[in-house]
Amino acid sequence: EPEVTQTPSHQVTQMGQEVILRCVPISNHLYFYWYRQILGQKVEFLVSFYNNEISEKSEIFDDQFSVERPDGSNFTLKIRSTKLEDSAMYFCASSNRDSSAKNIQYFGAGTRLSVL
Amino acid sequence: SQQGEEDPQALSIQEGENATMNCSYKTSINNLQWYRQNSGRGLVHLILIRSNEREKHSGRLRVTLDTSKKSSSLLITASRAADTASYFCATDKSNNAGNMLTFGGGTRLMVKP
Numbered sequence A: 001e002p003e004v005t006q007t008p009s010h011q012v013t014q015m016g017q018e019v020i021l022r023c024v025p026i027s028n029h030l031y032f033y034w035y036r037q038i039l040g041q042k043v044e045f046l047v048s049f050y051n052n053e054i055s056e057k058s059e060i061f062d063d064q065f066s067v068e069r070p071d072g073s074n075f076t077l078k079i080r081s082t083k084l085e086d087s088a089m090y091f092c093a094s095s096n097r098d099s100s101a102k103n104i105q106y107f108g109a110g111t112r113l114s115v116l
Numbered sequence B: 001s002q003q004g005e006e007d008p009q010a011l012s013i014q015e016g017e018n019a020t021m022n023c024s025y026k027t028s029i030n031n032l033q034w035y036r037q038n039s040g041r042g043l044v045h046l047i048l049i050r051s052n053e054r055e056k057h058s059g060r061l062r063v064t065l066d067t068s069k070k071s072s073s074l075l076i077t078a079s080r081a082a083d084t085a086s087y088f089c090a091t092d093k094s095n096n097a098g099n100m101l102t103f104g105g106g107t108r109l110m111v112k113p
Helices: none
Strands: A005-007 A010-013 A019-024 A031-037 A043-050 A055-057 A067-070 A075-080 A088-095 A111-115 B005-007 B010-014 B019-024 B030-039 B043-050 B053-057 B061-066 B071-076 B085-092 B107-112
Touching: A005 A088, A010 A019, A010 A055, A019 A031, A019 A088, A043 A075, A075 A088, B005 B085, B010 B019, B019 B107, B030 B061, B030 B071, B043 B053, B043 B061, B043 B071, B053 B085, B071 B085
Parallel strands: A010 A111, B010 B107
Antiparallel strands: A005 A019, A019 A075, A031 A043, A031 A088, A043 A055, A067 A075, A088 A111, B005 B019, B019 B071, B030 B043, B030 B085, B053 B061, B061 B071, B085 B107
16 A cells, blocks of 8 residues: 655754655655654644645744655655754655545654754 | 544553544534554544534444534444554544644553453
8 A cells, every 4th residue: 555655764963953854755646744743742734735835834834944845756844953842753744636535644654853 | 622632631441342532623624534643653544524424434433523512523442452542633624635634632542452
């Protein structure tokens, strides 16, 4: 069964460093998302992306964050200058236009980001 | 409470028993979904119920939705140890693809063998 894959599974970085989290969405999906989950807290929406543009973003997704689809398969989240509070599990998700399933998002296993 | 709040926060039952988890939300929705998360893993979609539906079944899962009370419940019947996981409701305000999901805080379910 097709799945969303994320790399790396765990990223450790120093405060102030840039990180790029990578995702390969399901191949025929058109909508891509990033969510994050701080340990013990809710899963929070960051951003959605369609047709090479941001569709929607939350207050969390400030100027330190950016997303890109650099080629036909990858979808990346960049954090320019990481802060301690960016430590969280970051989930990528994708969905498609199928009328019977278009609201269902398929999630990757996540990247655990630890900012020291 | 915030959009998509589940209760209880934690639930421990014996294998074979039924588990019921509840979710409340505040704003109007197009559909509500339930996801499962095994420890340290991603979220897996379980079931979606649209705002014009009242009940839906999928295998051992039964979901109800009461839009007048802005609440939903997830019932897992004849639970198994493998059902041990966190369960989250997520609301979707629109019928369009590409919209954000708003997740609740989740219920941690432990099923003892």
